[in-house]
Amino acid sequence: MSRQAVAIITIITLLSLVLAACHYKIPKNALALSPESLKDRQLQTRIFETDDEKMLLTASAAVLQDSGYTIEESEVSCGVIVSARDRDVTETSQVVGSIVLGVCLGAPVPWDAKQRVEASLVTKPIDDKRIAVRITFQHVIWNNHNQVSKREQINDPEIYEEFFAKLSKSLFLTAHEIGV
C-alpha cells in the first residue's frame, strides 16, 4: 500500500472519530434562553379572563380531542395536558418526485410517510382574574424507510392562532351552555 493510501485511511478514520464525538456533544446554548424565546412565548400564549383553571383545562382537552389529538398525560394540579396525533403524510406529488429523482440518480430517494405531532398545553394563573394558556407543538416525520427525516418545533403562527380561536369559541360555549 502506498504511503498516500495509508494517509487517506488514517484521515478518514480520524475524521469519523471526530464526527462521532461531535454527534454526542450538546450544542452550545441548547439550555439557554434564546433571543427568540420571548417571541415564541408571545406566539404560543393567550391570556383568558377567568379564575377557573379546571374549566380552562377541560375546554382545552376538548379542543385537542376535536382536533384529532389523543390525551397522553395530564396533571391538573400543575396545569398540564400532554397530547399527540399520528397521521399519514404521504403525498402523491412527493412520491412521484422521489421516484423520478431516484431513477435519475440510480439510487432510491425516500419520501415522507408518517408524522407524529406532540402538543403540550400549560395553564398558569397570573393573578386572581387571569390565567395564561401556553401550547407548544413539535413534530417528528419518518420517511418510507422508517427513518426520521425531520424533528423540530412547529412555529407556524397560523396553527397557534387556529388553536386559540377554537379554544375561545369552546370557552364561550362552555360558559354559556345552551342545552341539547
Next chain:
Amino acid sequence: MSRNVAVTSSLLLALIICSCATKQKNILQAEESQVRLRSIQSRVFDTNDRNRLLRTIIVTLQDLGFVIDDADEILGTVSATKLKGYVLRITVSVRPRGDKQMIVRSNAQYNLQTVEDPEPYQQFFAALSKALFLEAQQLE
C-alpha cells in the same frame, strides 16, 4: 498485499480497543462520577412552595423550547423533550430540604448520551432563577 491487510487490521484493532475502552469507562463513570454529576445537576432554592416551583420549572422549559412530556406533583417530576434536528430530553425533579428550601435536580440526555458538561445545567438554572426571582445555590 499482506501489508495492506496488516495496516487495515491494525486500524480496526485500534478502533475496537478504543471502543472497548469507552464502554468500560462508561460502566465506571456511573459509579465514580455520581457525586460530581449530582453536584452539577442540582441546585438549592429558598422556597417551600412545591407547586409554584414545579409550575415555574414547566414554564422555564417551555421558554427553552421544550415540549412537556409529563408532570407529576406527587413525585415532583417534570419531563420534557426539545426537538431541533437533535433530541434533547430532560427530567427535572424537586424535593424538600428542611422546611424552607427545595432541591432541584435536572438530568439531560442529548441524543443517546447523558449530558455531563456543567455549562448546559448552569444555563438551565440561570433561566430558572430568573423566572423564580430566586438565587440558585450550589448543593453542599
